[in-house]
Amino acid sequence: MGLALLGTLEQGLVYGLMSLGVYITFRILDFPDLTVDGSFPLGAAVAAAGLVGGLHPALALGLAALAGAGAGAVTGVLHTRLRISGLLSGILTMTALYSINLRVMGGRPNVPLLRVVNLFDLVVDWGIDRRWAAVLVFFVFCLIGKLALDWFLHSQVGLAMRATGDNEQMLRSLGGSTDTMKLLGLTLANGFVGLSGGLVAAYQGFADVNLGQGMIVSGLASVIIGEVLIRPQTVYAATLGAVIGSIVYRLVIFIALRVGLAPTDLKLVTALLVVVALSGSNLRDILSKTKLARMAEGSAGNAEG
Amino acid sequence: MRKVQIVALVLAVVASFIPGVWAQESFRIGIAQITEHPALDAARAGFIDGMEELGYVAGENVQYDLYSAQGDMSIAQTIAQKLVIDDVDLILAIATPMAQTVANATDSIPILFTAVTDPVVAGLVDSIEEPGGNVTGTSDLTPVAEQLDLLAKLVPKAKRLGIVYNPGEANSVVQVDIAKAKAKELGLTVVEATANNSGAVFQAAQSLIGRVDAIYVPTDNTVASAMESLAVVAKHSKIPVVAGENDMARRGGLATLSIDYYELGLQTAKMAAKILQGQPPHSLPVEYTESESLLINLEMAREIGFTFPQEIMDAADEIIE
Numbered sequence: 001m002g003l004a005l006l007g008t009l010e011q012g013l014v015y016g017l018m019s020l021g022v023y024i025t026f027r028i029l030d031f032p033d034l035t036v037d038g039s040f041p042l043g044a045a046v047a048a049a050g051l052v053g054g055l056h057p058a059l060a061l062g063l064a065a066l067a068g069a070g071a072g073a074v075t076g077v078l079h080t081r082l083r084i085s086g087l088l089s090g091i092l093t094m095t096a097l098y099s100i101n102l103r104v105m106g107g108r109p110n111v112p113l114l115r116v117v118n119l120f121d122l123v124v125d126w127g128i129d130r131r132w133a134a135v136l137v138f139f140v141f142c143l144i145g146k147l148a149l150d151w152f153l154h155s156q157v158g159l160a161m162r163a164t165g166d167n168e169q170m171l172r173s174l175g176g177s178t179d180t181m182k183l184l185g186l187t188l189a190n191g192f193v194g195l196s197g198g199l200v201a202a203y204q205g206f207a208d209v210n211l212g213q214g215m216i217v218s219g220l221a222s223v224i225i226g227e228v229l230i231r232p233q234t235v236y237a238a239t240l241g242a243v244i245g246s247i248v249y250r251l252v253i254f255i256a257l258r259v260g261l262a263p264t265d266l267k268l269v270t271a272l273l274v275v276v277a278l279s280g281s282n283l284r285d286i287l288s289k290t291k292l293a294r295m296a297e298g299s300a301g302n303a304e305g
Numbered sequence: 306m307r308k309v310q311i312v313a314l315v316l317a318v319v320a321s322f323i324p325g326v327w328a329q330e331s332f333r334i335g336i337a338q339i340t341e342h343p344a345l346d347a348a349r350a351g352f353i354d355g356m357e358e359l360g361y362v363a364g365e366n367v368q369y370d371l372y373s374a375q376g377d378m379s380i381a382q383t384i385a386q387k388l389v390i391d392d393v394d395l396i397l398a399i400a401t402p403m404a405q406t407v408a409n410a411t412d413s414i415p416i417l418f419t420a421v422t423d424p425v426v427a428g429l430v431d432s433i434e435e436p437g438g439n440v441t442g443t444s445d446l447t448p449v450a451e452q453l454d455l456l457a458k459l460v461p462k463a464k465r466l467g468i469v470y471n472p473g474e475a476n477s478v479v480q481v482d483i484a485k486a487k488a489k490e491l492g493l494t495v496v497e498a499t500a501n502n503s504g505a506v507f508q509a510a511q512s513l514i515g516r517v518d519a520i521y522v523p524t525d526n527t528v529a530s531a532m533e534s535l536a537v538v539a540k541h542s543k544i545p546v547v548a549g550e551n552d553m554a555r556r557g558g559l560a561t562l563s564i565d566y567y568e569l570g571l572q573t574a575k576m577a578a579k580i581l582q583g584q585p586p587h588s589l590p591v592e593y594t595e596s597e598s599l600l601i602n603l604e605m606a607r608e609i610g611f612t613f614p615q616e617i618m619d620a621a622d623e624i625i626e
């Protein structure tokens with residue numbers, strides 16, 4: 001039991017960093033950023049290339065975050081300078097990254113890290129039990145990521161960024177540049193995503209060019225699940241929601257696997273479970289409405305009769 | 306209401322830990338597949354049938370937990386963790402990323418892989434002869450060099466060879482590297498056409514029209530998914546195609562000298578039986594399949610106006626009419 005929750009927690013936290021990135025673009029900037037499906041494997045590829053090349057894990061992960069940020073900046077430039085629509089900018093970057101990721105990994109689609117010293121070994125060297133190493137590392141990363149993002153979003157620049165997503169007209173009338181804010185936001189968001197990708201490569205034992213498949217979907221689902229569960233009124237609560245949502249999403253997948261249906265139905269079951277998790281309040285409204293409607297019909301019928 | 310949802314989730318989780326009814330004297334085998342397609346499904350079916358032949362009958366003395374990650378590698382990780390938590394007796398991991406994920410998740414549960422082209426490059430084993438850890442299995446490396454020999458025999462006048470594959474598939478890259486070396490030996494100039502998804506295969510194949518005399522396709526999952534669109538191009542431009550494996554050759558190739566994934570599964574089952582009887586994985590070298598069969602597709606030959614030499618007709622193990 002504990003082990004299952006531990007595994008879910010590990011995954012929830014490591015992908016939680018990616019959810020924080022998705023939260024920045026989708027909720028703060030109101031920008032549909034699909035760069036994620038490319039910047040995630042980019043982070044994995046850079047970290048893997050670094051680790052195989054003998055870099056210190058901390059340096060390899062730093063480079064992964066930087067690479068992700070660079071990818072976000074490219075999307076930002078396509079959108080703000082070349083005036084390509086937001087959705088298409090992300091798609092173009094993601095498409096280009098497929099080739100770039102292959103280049104980063106030396107022309108190979110898959111780089112194994114099963115026999116490379118990694119980050120978790122370092123923590124074990126400090127006397128931490130191997131079983132708790134991953135969850136501890138991811139918790140620290142996630143906590144620092146969340147707190148740093150909270151701090152940033154309450155800074156002058158962060159406030160302007162929030163205004164960009166809320167009300168572009170207002171920010172412009174105050175003399176702010178929404179383009180600069182979008183560029184910065186996309187860079188920051190994909191930095192989180194790249195770091196998450198690097199950590200996942202170290203955690204899962206390999207980098208693969210197809211690692212990003214389904215990433216944006218899970219990021220979105222995590223952010224939205226977090227919103228439903230937490231109902232955030234503040235930025236602090238919203239960033240917490242993104243991480244909690246990520247953990248719950250991984251729990252949902254675990255349950256979907258546990259249910260023991262045909263393996264081919266996994267994605268359907270996952271989607272349905274997310275729908276159930278999300279529809280709580282709406283479902284209640286619908287039920288009460290139909291009840292009311294039925295009662296109204298009933299009373300009307302009685303009146304006629 | 307939110308509380309209700311959380312309680313429901315927690316209940317669902319708790320319920321999921323109630324042990325099943327499988328506490329009898331029987332083995333529990335987890336089978337984890339990265340995605341579904343004919344070759345991988347055939348390997349799985351071969352494994353289960355092979356186990357039955359060896360006396361391990363599903364539902365009697367062996368229980369299978371079947372999983373597919375449906376292409377999502379983060380789900381592959383969840384599957385690996387679940388198999389480790391359930392402490393199954395043996396894990397069969399189908400295809401490279403799945404095998405890597407499972408191998409990374411446990412160093413105590415015995416792991417067998419299949420449909421992995423180069424387990425050393427994938428970091429799964431120390432060497433083919435001495436795997437060294439808790440992981441061994443069967444490779445699906447096809448006889449690429451022999452397949453090109455076959456191509457040279459079928460199209461002796463060929464000078465330029467097209468190869469269609471997805472550079473994002475580790476197994477394909479291994480095969481294409483072998484094919485390029487062999488093509489050089491045969492004096493063929495290689496023209497590569499890459500497709501990153503099954504939708505792009507048609508265009509990749511079209512790009513070769515007029516530039517090549519024959520096409521070779523390795524056992525690439527992406528091309529396999531879209532073999533029919535390659536067939537359309539081949540028929541239209543009368544280009545002979547030699548495919549990496551039977552299923553692809555049936556669906557649009559002219560011929561193949563192939564391994565059989567079902568046979569590969571049968572072979573993997575023999576290794577599984579040894580492990581269940583107590584042999585450690587590191588004592589079992591990685592195995593390659595001995596089953597090579599020549600398949601020729603007469604229907605395709607008619608379409609492109611090709612006549613097989615008699616010696617090839619005589620040697621064929623399977624003929625598609």
